[in-house]
Amino acid sequence: MEAVRSKIFREEALRHHEGSQQEGDVLRISPAWTRWTYWTVLGLLLVALAYSLLGTLPEYASGPALVKVDGQSQLTVDAPGVVSSVEVRPGQQVEQGQALVRLRSEEETVSLERIQREFELQLIRILRDPSDESARQALTSLRAERELAEARQQARTLRAPQAGVVSDLRIRRGQYVTPGESVVSILGKDVTVSLVALLPGGYRPTLEPGRPLRVELDGFTHEYHTFTIESVGDQIVGPAEIRRFLGPEISDALQLNGPLVVVRARVPSSTFTSNGKTFNYFDGMLARADARVREERILVALIPGLKGALGHEDR
Incomplete structure (x- = not known):
């Protein structure tokens, strides 16, 4: 019989079973601890309910x-061109009318010089013959053309519209700019x-x-x-x-x-x-x-x- 049992059960299990056994005690719960836990949980539930009703x-x-x-002025270009020089740097204090950026103006300069030469020739004709009406008419027309050419040449230089600080500078020398492109900002x-x-x-x-x-x-x-x-x-x-x-x-x-x-x-x-x-x-x-x-x-x-x-x- 012992041989049969040894084949069915492990030896460690049999030795443990035959050894002295002590039964465990009954689980005892303290009434004070259960009452304290109950009222704590109930209180937390009431607080959560009140908070959900009153809280938002x-x-x-x-x-x-x-x-x-x-109060910031954005300067843009009116005609396409290439930047010939940048006269300021970011953070620099500038005065009203100060030159900021210059664009190449070879074409405008040549046109202005041509008109100026023609103007001087017509002026010499009038000085020689004050009664020369054709020379007077040509002089009047050339005076208007010269003013327009000067305005075009001056437009190739962007100037500060107000005193302030250069807050943004988006161009560099040699850069090509298009009409309407913002190139510099002045913070008044x-x-x-x-x-x-x-x-x-x-x-x-x-x-x-x-x-x-x-x-x-x-x-x-x-x-x-x-x-x-x-x-x-x-x-x-x-x-x-x-x-x-x-x-x-x-x-x-x-x-x-x-x-x-x-x-x-x-x-x-x-x-x-x-x-x-x-x-x-x-x-x-x-x-x-x-x-x-x-x-x-x-x-x-x-x-x-x-x-x-x-x-x-x-x-």
Whole structure:
């Protein structure tokens, strides 16, 4: 019999079975501990229920935004040409009328010199014969041509329209420029800063002037500035119209989707502070804008069907 058992069971199991065994005790639970746990869990449930009934969740209209600096003059060229010299550098202080950029003007110079020679010849004819009417008529015509040629030659030099600081310089010597191309910007003394936010068009009925707008500038993560909404567009437009409104200089840097509404906010200062340092706002700086549009109770957010039963109203 022992041989049969040894074949069925392992020797270790048999030795353990034949050895002395001690039975375990009954599990005992303290009544004080169970009561304390029960009331704690019940209290937490009541607190969570009260918080869900009284607490609210804010809803935000969020979208890209950019900084606009007013009081800045953008200089463009009226005719194509090649840059012969750049007379300034970024950050340089300039006076009104100071030359900034010169374009090659060989054709204008040759034309002006030709007209000037003809003008002097006709003037000599009049001095020799004051009664020469044809010379007088030619002199009058040449005087108008000379003024036009001088204006064309002067137009080949871009001058500062106001005193200020060179804030942007986009050209170099020898570069070819086309009509309408922006080449230099002058930041005047009277500068105002605003923010243009592009928010989802579906939130237009809930957006109003006077409400706060929270802004996070690109490059300054988790640093928020709160501005006041100054105006809200009356039209909801698509991305193509927004790009036309912003212009080619900055529109390509934004990712626009769906219908949008333009919201403007007033920036009270031309500078901002980050980590104890002061920085200037620059035209075209990108940001993220959030406008609070409504709030709803947490319980309603969890169970939308309770909205009517609780008499919930958006705020």
